[in-house]
Amino acid sequence: MNNPILQLLPSGSLSGYFGFTWVPLAFCLTANAADPVVFEDLKPTFKKHCNTCHNSERPRGGLDLSTKSSILAGSDSGQTVFAGKPSDSLLYKLSAHLEAPHMPPNSPRMPDRDLEKLKTWIALGLPERKDIKNGQPALEKAAEPPAAELGKMAATTVDSLASKPENSPGQNIMTKRLPAVTGLAFSAARGWLRPLAGSVGESATASLPFPEKEISSLRTYEDGNWILVSGGQGAQSGRVTLWNHRSATPAFEHADENDTVLAAEFLPDSGLVALGGPSRVIKVISTAEKKLLYTVKKHVDWILDIRFSPDGLLLASSDRSGTVMISEAATGAEVLVLRGHNGPVPAVAWTPDSNRIATAGQDGKLILWDAHWGKQIASATPAEGKGLTALVATRDGRFITSGRDKQIRLWSGKLDKTQVIATAESAPISLGVRRDLKEWAMGTLAGQVFVLGTTAFNIPEEVTPTAPVLVAKSTNTLSELPLPSRNIPGIPAPAQPPAMGVPSVVLGETFPGLGKMREILRELEQACELLKDQAARNPGNKELTEGYLNMCRTILTLKSEIIRLEPGSHLPESNPRPLPTPMQEQPRP
Structure with missing residues (x-):
């Protein structure tokens, strides 16, 4: 490997x-x-x-x-x-x-x-x-890393000229021969960041300390305003550190793992950090409260990648057995299990609209999935027999992959078009792309980093919905979200939107309103969850229960219409998804 x-x-x-x-x-x-x-x-x-x-x-x-x-x-x-x-x-x-x-x-x-x-x-x-x-033990205190370790900075190794990839003119090459580039990310304030020995940064003289033997993942968020690093030492220790770009002092740190952390992800809007690794357990921690919110224990092998959806509603994770799981970001509840790979899945990537997710496997397959229904939309095998090593999604809906065949490819959002944009001499194992699409970068097993322009990209950008991205927040109230048309006692009735007429469409044609319909569906699903909680807290209120079930029926109807309008999709003729079991009124004590 x-x-x-x-x-x-x-x-x-x-x-x-x-x-x-x-x-x-x-x-x-x-x-x-x-x-x-x-x-x-x-x-x-x-x-x-x-x-x-x-x-x-x-x-x-x-x-x-x-x-x-x-x-x-x-x-x-x-x-x-x-x-x-x-x-x-x-x-x-x-x-x-x-x-x-x-x-x-x-x-x-x-x-x-x-x-x-x-x-x-x-x-x-x-x-x-x-x-x-007087011989009595005091309250336990969490152990802290030695001060010498916290201040440890990496010493650079011998300089070596990086190998120039083919088909990659006009590149800027970092020539420091350093550890394998297991992560790569761009920060507007700090430039391209890479793993060093005991720190991360563009160079050892301008780096952020990370006192662990190995760095497994490196990511930035909000154009580099947040920097997240994870790693550790196998079977001994694991750590996740989060920095704000304005300070070299960590904004959050979790260093109480007993094994290395192979993957970590940050959701800035909610302040959540998710992490996983050989323990096969996903932990989701609140950075504000510094406490564990929940765990997901459904994986059967090492967790290799974790990604929040751009709308903040879902959490995707992949493991060494070939399983990809999608869970609710707020609770960890299972949503979908995606099985299409034969072997480890080292990388997953969401599309900007959160409707699709791509997975890259060591079996050489690149698969695009519907994130609502879990079906395969498209697949390709660019590195059959060799395997894929990294995957990133661009802001405009395209994908970039690297494989053990040493080729880096650009993909259309539907995986129907591909272009080799570089060929490396050493195995590429990490990728990064700037949000403004001015540059992309790859890191190799030999410790090289190549930064390249995007002028050679021949595949046009994907057209993505322009609707605002929805982010799940704990401050949402029922009055902020769409509800059934019937007024429910104790809950203010919102203004009803105009009736949405669905024009006649020939099955298999592309319907331009699908993006808006999916947006409405997400809003209804959020409102339904809140209404379900209200009904659970008031089991004697039959109108709340009936309102919840009516909304479930509305959601199922809308989902069926979306499936009917999607190209190449057909509505299931049997075994439809059952409605939720009606809540039974409980006698009051």
């Missing part, structure tokens, strides 16, 4: 007593074993060697070693530590090979210094922090 993101392999692990696993790697703690040992001293050890399997999300054998309270809760087999009694604590005895089965199995025992620290911590009564008084 050329893409280092896809080269990461699970660490070897062995099962032991009460089902927990240790990664057999030697580690070293620098403090003197005679000093007081608290849980803060052991957290890096547990995080590095144990938390990949024994964490709060997927505690192997029921044992979670991420916090003191979870350790005290024990495993599926019972209590594993006894305060003041290391000789009775299985966590210590199995690690010290004093009792079978030895931990880690079939491997040398942990270094004496580490075992002594674990033993001392248990003997002292399992203290959490050094500011204990």
